[in-house]
Amino acid sequence: MTITPFRIDIPQAEIDDLRARLANTRWPDQPADTGWRLGAPVDYVRELAEYWRLEFDWRAQEERLNGFPQFTTAIDGTTVHFLHVESPEPGATPVLLTHGWPGSVVEFLDVIGPLTDPRAYGGDPADALHVVVPSIPGYGFSGPTPEADWGPDRIARAFAELMTRLGYENFGAHGGDWGASISRELAVQFPERVVGIHVTTLPSAVVRSEAALDGLTGDELAAARRSLEKGLKFSYLGTGYAMIQSTKPQTLAYGLTDSPAGQLAWIAEKFRAFSNTSEDLIDRDDLLADVSIYWFTGTANSSARLYAALAAPWGSPPPPNTVPTGFGVFPDDIGLPIRTLAERTDKIVRWTEFPRGGHFPGLEEPDALIGDIRAFFRSLR
Numbered sequence: 001m002t003i004t005p006f007r008i009d010i011p012q013a014e015i016d017d018l019r020a021r022l023a024n025t026r027w028p029d030q031p032a033d034t035g036w037r038l039g040a041p042v043d044y045v046r047e048l049a050e051y052w053r054l055e056f057d058w059r060a061q062e063e064r065l066n067g068f069p070q071f072t073t074a075i076d077g078t079t080v081h082f083l084h085v086e087s088p089e090p091g092a093t094p095v096l097l098t099h100g101w102p103g104s105v106v107e108f109l110d111v112i113g114p115l116t117d118p119r120a121y122g123g124d125p126a127d128a129l130h131v132v133v134p135s136i137p138g139y140g141f142s143g144p145t146p147e148a149d150w151g152p153d154r155i156a157r158a159f160a161e162l163m164t165r166l167g168y169e170n171f172g173a174h175g176g177d178w179g180a181s182i183s184r185e186l187a188v189q190f191p192e193r194v195v196g197i198h199v200t201t202l203p204s205a206v207v208r209s210e211a212a213l214d215g216l217t218g219d220e221l222a223a224a225r226r227s228l229e230k231g232l233k234f235s236y237l238g239t240g241y242a243m244i245q246s247t248k249p250q251t252l253a254y255g256l257t258d259s260p261a262g263q264l265a266w267i268a269e270k271f272r273a274f275s276n277t278s279e280d281l282i283d284r285d286d287l288l289a290d291v292s293i294y295w296f297t298g299t300a301n302s303s304a305r306l307y308a309a310l311a312a313p314w315g316s317p318p319p320p321n322t323v324p325t326g327f328g329v330f331p332d333d334i335g336l337p338i339r340t341l342a343e344r345t346d347k348i349v350r351w352t353e354f355p356r357g358g359h360f361p362g363l364e365e366p367d368a369l370i371g372d373i374r375a376f377f378r379s380l381r
Contacts, residue, residue: 001071005137008065008066019053035272039269044268052260065106073165076159083133085112086098087225089128093380095131096159098133102267103177106165106286107363108362116130134159136155144302155182171185172380174199175199177199184202196376197374200328204342207231212224215340221314239278249301252304263300276358326348326352
């Protein structure tokens with residue numbers, strides 16, 4: 001039950017080792033005119049690696065992260081690291097913000113202040129939230145899990161225990177990617193405690209077959225056909241990483257744990273593929289702060305194991321969620337969700353479609369995400 005204050009302080013020897021490894025990288029060949037078709041281009045990764053080695057300031061990122069109160073606690077045999085920022089406003093709603101892969105707590109650094117202290121950012125103090133931002137077990141400063149079977153269901157139980165330890169009997173949750181799955185698991189397992197969840201990902205809302213089009217008409221049917229086309233294209237061209245991580249993460253981990261350039265390419269390619277590539281909305285230092293966390297904590301393997309720990313096969317119908325749910329739809333994300341499909345499995349009470357942004361809205365469009373989270377939880381008061 002002990003909660004221990006935590007401060008990030010990477011030894012200088014590890015930073016020096018990272019730079020030496022980057023300097024000694026063996027670079028692969030690349031056929032002419034392939035661009036991004038076969039993966040992250042050598043020129044792109046090499047330039048990013050040189051910036052990481054020579055210009056990126058990890059100590060500044062440490063200072064930024066350490067500006068938020070951080071803690072660790074042991075739950076169910078593993079360590080859980082988390083940021084806990086209490087609002088100065090009385091009566092604030094506690095909300096758990098959960099990242100996904102290949103993300104980290106870095107995804108939420110720009111939204112914590114406006115959510116916890118809206119008065120200071122020109123907002124309505126009645127919208128204030130107490131914010132808890134955990135590193136998923138097996139990710140970041142939570143460190144590797146000693147057991148392999150840490151799927152969304154088990155993580156949700158650990159997070160419910162975390163909120164109990166913090167004195168929050170009732171709370172809300174937000175997340176995208178795995179963070180959405182974990183938030184939804186919290187709602188399914190603890191509907192009496194979770195006041196509402198806000199998500200930016202919902203696999204059951206994405207069209208995966210012609211059968212899902214039944215009952216749809218007009219504009220929604222046209223949108224569903226686009227969703228199916230986008231989904232089929234992603235299944236064919238974009239899911240290789242998930243198949244590897246869900247079947248043989250241990251084999252992949254040798255390269256990612258030993259080579260920072262390999263870890264960089266593996267994550268950077270997904271940041272580009274899952275977001276708004278035409279406008280380059282994600283700051284390079286945010287990306288490298290995220291990659292650095294994976295590198296310094298040695299969590300390439302344990303983070304990937306989450307894909308192998310699903311309790312049900314990919315694409316299985318999810319259990320119904322009866323908790324009020326808000327959905328923020330960002331058009332450059334990997335799936336194009338359809339509200340009617342979402343309503344077949346979840347209690348959708350708010351649906352907001354944004355003009356731009358992708359899989360990492362806290363980094364790409366933080367103001368849009370902040371506004372939607374505020375509005376959703378305001379509607380539940």
